[in-house]
Amino acid sequence: MKTATKSLFSFLASAALLAAGTALAQGAPAPAPAEPPLNLHAIAMFVIFVAITLGITYWAAMRTKTATDFYAAGRGITGLQNGLAIAGDYMSAASFLGIAALVYMNGFYGLIYSVGWLVGWPIILFLIAERLRNLGKFTYADVASFRLQQGPVRTMAAIGSLIVVIWYLIGQAVGAGQLLHTLVPQISYQISIVIVGALIIIYVTFGGMKATTWVQIIKAGLLLGGATLMAIGVMVHEGFSFEKLFADAVADHPKHLQIMQSVVPIGAKANPIESISLGLTLMFGTAGLPHILMRFFTVTDAKAARKSVLYGTCFIGYFYILTFIIGFGAIVLVANNPEYVADLSKSVLALKGGGSMPAVYLSHALGGDFFLGFIAAVAFATILAVVSGLTLAGASALSHDIYASVIKKGKSTEAEEVRVSKLCVVALGIIAILLGIAFEKQNVAYIVALTFSIAACANFPILVLSVFWRGLTTRGAVVGGYVGIFGSIGLLIIGPTVWTKVMGMGPAIFPYDFPTFFVLPAVLIVSYVVSVTDRSASGQNEREAFEAQEIRSETGLGAEMAVAH
Amino acid sequence: MAKLSASRILNNPAYRQLIKKRDTLAWTLTACVLVLYFGFVLMVAFAPEILTHPISDTSVIPVGMLVGVGVILGSIVLTGVYVQQANNRFDPMIEEIMRDASK
Numbered sequence: 001m002k003t004a005t006k007s008l009f010s011f012l013a014s015a016a017l018l019a020a021g022t023a024l025a026q027g028a029p030a031p032a033p034a035e036p037p038l039n040l041h042a043i044a045m046f047v048i049f050v051a052i053t054l055g056i057t058y059w060a061a062m063r064t065k066t067a068t069d070f071y072a073a074g075r076g077i078t079g080l081q082n083g084l085a086i087a088g089d090y091m092s093a094a095s096f097l098g099i100a101a102l103v104y105m106n107g108f109y110g111l112i113y114s115v116g117w118l119v120g121w122p123i124i125l126f127l128i129a130e131r132l133r134n135l136g137k138f139t140y141a142d143v144a145s146f147r148l149q150q151g152p153v154r155t156m157a158a159i160g161s162l163i164v165v166i167w168y169l170i171g172q173a174v175g176a177g178q179l180l181h182t183l184v185p186q187i188s189y190q191i192s193i194v195i196v197g198a199l200i201i202i203y204v205t206f207g208g209m210k211a212t213t214w215v216q217i218i219k220a221g222l223l224l225g226g227a228t229l230m231a232i233g234v235m236v237h238e239g240f241s242f243e244k245l246f247a248d249a250v251a252d253h254p255k256h257l258q259i260m261q262s263v264v265p266i267g268a269k270a271n272p273i274e275s276i277s278l279g280l281t282l283m284f285g286t287a288g289l290p291h292i293l294m295r296f297f298t299v300t301d302a303k304a305a306r307k308s309v310l311y312g313t314c315f316i317g318y319f320y321i322l323t324f325i326i327g328f329g330a331i332v333l334v335a336n337n338p339e340y341v342a343d344l345s346k347s348v349l350a351l352k353g354g355g356s357m358p359a360v361y362l363s364h365a366l367g368g369d370f371f372l373g374f375i376a377a378v379a380f381a382t383i384l385a386v387v388s389g390l391t392l393a394g395a396s397a398l399s400h401d402i403y404a405s406v407i408k409k410g411k412s413t414e415a416e417e418v419r420v421s422k423l424c425v426v427a428l429g430i431i432a433i434l435l436g437i438a439f440e441k442q443n444v445a446y447i448v449a450l451t452f453s454i455a456a457c458a459n460f461p462i463l464v465l466s467v468f469w470r471g472l473t474t475r476g477a478v479v480g481g482y483v484g485i486f487g488s489i490g491l492l493i494i495g496p497t498v499w500t501k502v503m504g505m506g507p508a509i510f511p512y513d514f515p516t517f518f519v520l521p522a523v524l525i526v527s528y529v530v531s532v533t534d535r536s537a538s539g540q541n542e543r544e545a546f547e548a549q550e551i552r553s554e555t556g557l558g559a560e561m562a563v564a565h
Numbered sequence: 566m567a568k569l570s571a572s573r574i575l576n577n578p579a580y581r582q583l584i585k586k587r588d589t590l591a592w593t594l595t596a597c598v599l600v601l602y603f604g605f606v607l608m609v610a611f612a613p614e615i616l617t618h619p620i621s622d623t624s625v626i627p628v629g630m631l632v633g634v635g636v637i638l639g640s641i642v643l644t645g646v647y648v649q650q651a652n653n654r655f656d657p658m659i660e661e662i663m664r665d666a667s668k
Contacts, residue, residue, distance in 0.1 A: 114633070116602075116606075122644045275610040279602065554584055
């Protein structure tokens with residue numbers, strides 16, 4: 001059966017290559033044996049997904065008229081829809097392929113990471129989700145600057161947002177280029193990134209938040225469905241026994257029982273401060289990502305915001321448990337398999353196509369080319385959904401915070417603001433393409449640390465202080481925010497990943513990869529001291545404005561209304 | 566109009582009650598998640614042998630795997646507790662305060 005499928009597949013593949021009439025086919029009628037087969041299933045499913053999402057974009061474009069439609073989907077998204085969109089926005093290809101790969105290499109250690117990526121969600125719910133919805137309009141800077149001076153606070157918040165968005169975009173673009181190029185070698189790395197960039201620009205400029213939300217919802221459905229099928233496939237193979245799955249993995253993995261007994265990456269030294277700093281970064285970084293915070297402006301009211309976090313947390317937690325099963329399944333079914341392993345004589349783990357492939361090959365081991373094509377298309381959809389959300393968040397920081405509030409001081413019309421926003425989407429899309437191509441051969445391992453550290457040390461604490469602490473003044477927020485942004489960047493540059501591995505400058509000056517353990521307390525102390533010592537009249541007014549802010553924050557009185565269409 | 570109702574809300578003792586109760590719940594649950602998660606992280610940092618110990622003599626499954634999945638499920642349960650409390654306790658309180666303010 002399998003051989004029949006395979007020969008049919010290779011027949012189709014060579015037929016397609018000939019029919020394509022490319023220079024390659026014309027110049028060499030018989031494709032060189034080294035040429036990998038065209039992954040038709042994957043391409044067909046990419047095309048179907050792109051067609052559906054473009055249809056949705058057209059539908060959304062017809063219904064996107066005002067700034068509220070463009071930035072916040074008319075505030076008409078329900079709790080369940082937003083819960084799925086949150087999951088779609090947050091579960092990146094890095095967490096799908098990356099955590100599965102981390103488990104594949106290190107076993108149990110991968111779970112420690114997954115847990116860290118989930119625990120930010122309850123914090124978002126308890127402290128900020130409803131208050132964001134009640135206080136904000138389009139960006140989290142609306143909330144941070146609610147009773148403070150618009151210019152300085154929004155500038156600081158927008159800088160924090162943009163650094164996070166642009167670096168996150170680079171990480172996603174590099175991942176997209178590598179993934180597409182590995183799965184469909186006929187598409188070059190550069191073309192893959194251009195395709196992703198062009199699709200994003202179309203989705204977001206025409207369809208705004210409505211199209212972005214629905215792309216994220218569909219992607220979440222596909223990803224949860226695909227991962228569920230893979231986990232079921234693994235459990236069927238293991239007779240529905242976790243005990244057997246883990247015992248088989250221990251037997252098959254070259255490090256054997258170590259994969260159950262290492263709480264750090266296998267071979268690394270345990271480092272308590274680094275573990276705690278990583279924990280802080282993942283937890284509070286999640287709660288400070290601008291594209292995630294933006295999702296709370298799309299729902300009808302605070303109650304829907306609250307529900308959406310519960311749904312989102314359930315989906316994301318379920319998904320991380322699945323990736324854990326998938327990673328162990330890959331140890332059993334993918335490692336040691338000559339079809340997937342690059343060179344069995346060197347390593348039984350190292351795979352063709354690089355480190356992020358275990359989940360992709362597991363889909364092939366479970367369901368052949370068809371399932372591989374499906375999972376590849378899901379991974380592609382995942383990147384598009386995350387990049388759309390990021391691009392819109394970056395564009396809104398530029399247009400709503402910098403252009404409309406700081407440069408035009410609130411005197412521009414909504415139509416002008418949306419026009420600027422669309423230009424920013426195009427600009428960010430092009431920046432993502434160029435940087436993605438420029439960073440192809442770069443070591444981008446520090447990107448997660450960089451983006452999550454700034455989110456955890458600047459965006460999150462300033463947001464929480466402005467909502468909960470009467471005493472915060474503009475000076476305290478701005479000085480504290482910049483300490484968070486530049487403190488994180490500075491310590492990352494002199495830390496082991498950038499200083500030693502990327503720049504090759506020798507032993508690192510700052511010995512930890514994650515600076516949050518030091519920077520977050522510094523931000524809180526600086527914001528406190530600067531606010532308390534602020535004796536200015538404006539500072540006093542800002543403290544007095546707290547009560548009015550609190551009424552709106554706690555009851556929703558005066559909050560932005562949903563628009564009916 | 567908005568200003569008038571705002572001052573009525575401010576002078577309504579039920580509003581202070583609401584904030585006090587809801588903030589207490591929110592920060593208590595936040596503390597629970599922090600204890601749950603950083604309990605796990607501190608065990609990773611300082612007492613990994615507790616986590617890496619197998620759950621039984623015949624099993625390869627380490628205790629930490631159950632703890633990790635437990636932290637994920639615990640987070641979801643605490644999230645559910647908050648939503649349940651907000652829907653059933655705080656939303657009616659807010660409705661009451663708003664009715665009072667618009668009288």
